[in-house]
Amino acid sequence: MNCSEYLVDxxxxxxxxxxxxxxxxYIVPFMDALNRRKEINVHVCYNEQGCAFAANxxxxxxxxxxxxxxxxxPGAVNALGGLADAWFDSIPLMGICGNVPTNEMKGFSGxxxxxxxxxxxxxxxxxxxxxxxxPNSAREFPEIISRAxxxxxxGRKGGVLIDFPFDIQKASIVGR
Numbered sequence: 531m532n533c534s535e536y537l538v539d540x541x542x543x544x545x546x547x548x549x550x551x552x553x554x555x556y557i558v559p560f561m562d563a564l565n566r567r568k569e570i571n572v573h574v575c576y577n578e579q580g581c582a583f584a585a586n587x588x589x590x591x592x593x594x595x596x597x598x599x600x601x602x603x604p605g606a607v608n609a610l611g612g613l614a615d616a617w618f619d620s621i622p623l624m625g626i627c628g629n630v631p632t633n634e635m636k637g638f639s640g641x642x643x644x645x646x647x648x649x650x651x652x653x654x655x656x657x658x659x660x661x662x663x664x665p666n667s668a669r670e671f672p673e674i675i676s677r678a679x680x681x682x683x684x685g686r687k688g689g690v691l692i693d694f695p696f697d698i699q700k701a702s703i704v705g706r
Contacts, residue, residue, distance in 0.1 A: 533671045534563035534699045537626070537692075540675050542569045546597055550575055550584040554601020556628030556647065559699035561599070578605050582612020582625065589621050595682055599626040603647030606693075610655070616689035617658040622682040623689040627651055631697035632666055655691045664693040668701035 531539070537560065541549070550573045553561060564572050575581040581598040589596030596616075600609050606627035616623035629635070630648045643649075655662045661681040665671045678690040 531703050532559070532563070532700050533665070533668050533694075533703060534560040535566075536671065536703050537675055537694075538563045538567055538570065540672075540679070541597060542567065544595070544679060546595060547571060548573060548588060549597040549599065550581040550588070551599035552576075552578045552581050552601070552605065554605050554628060556602040556630060556696050557599055557605075557626070557694070557699075558628075559696070560626065560628065560694060578608035579611055582609035582623070583615070585625075586612045586616055586621055586623055589616070589623055590619075595622045595624055595679065597624045597626065600628070601647075602627060602629045602651075603649040605647075606649055606651045607654070610658070613655060613689045613691065614658040617660075620687045621689070622687040624678060624682055625655075625689065625691040626694055627691065628699070629664070629693050629695045632695045633697070635695070651691065651693050658689065659691050660688040662691040662693070664695065665698050666695075668698060668703045671698065671701075671703060 578600040585596035585598035682690045
């Protein structure tokens with residue numbers, strides 16, 4: 531099982547039946563994992579902002595966690611309005627955005643970017659989320675997903691963001 535499949539299974543196990551998203555190259559492995567499962571409905575939106583607000587509205591109406599996905603860079607940035615709204619109004623929301631493979635991330639090199647459409651979305655969203663993280667290995671992925679889910683729903687609810695690098699989406703979780 532890879533990390534994308536794990537995340538879809540996790541959502542299904544936690545009774546998430548609807549996700550909202552907009553396609554892009556760096557979120558394809560996750561989209562493929564969603565497509566292979568019939569227990570979860572994918573609602574394709576016209577743009578990333580619409581995805582985040584649709585998931586936000588779903589959470590408001592259902593009382594469940596709203597989930598949206600986007601691709602990297604500008605795609606992830608376009609969803610910030612819905613994520614910020616979840617922060618201000620205490621709405622449980624999980625954003626999942628693709629990103630370049632971890633070996634193409636700039637890290638602490640001091641340069642602007644290495645990968646095409648690379649974006650440090652975690653730094654951008656730190657002040658409008660309860661939890662914003664980039665998994666760097668498949669080994670830590672299950673714990674990150676569990677923490678994100680719990681953070682969104684426990685106490686004062688709010689948005690969380692999983693910055694999902696392309697290679698981590700495809701990485702195998704050993705023993706699962």
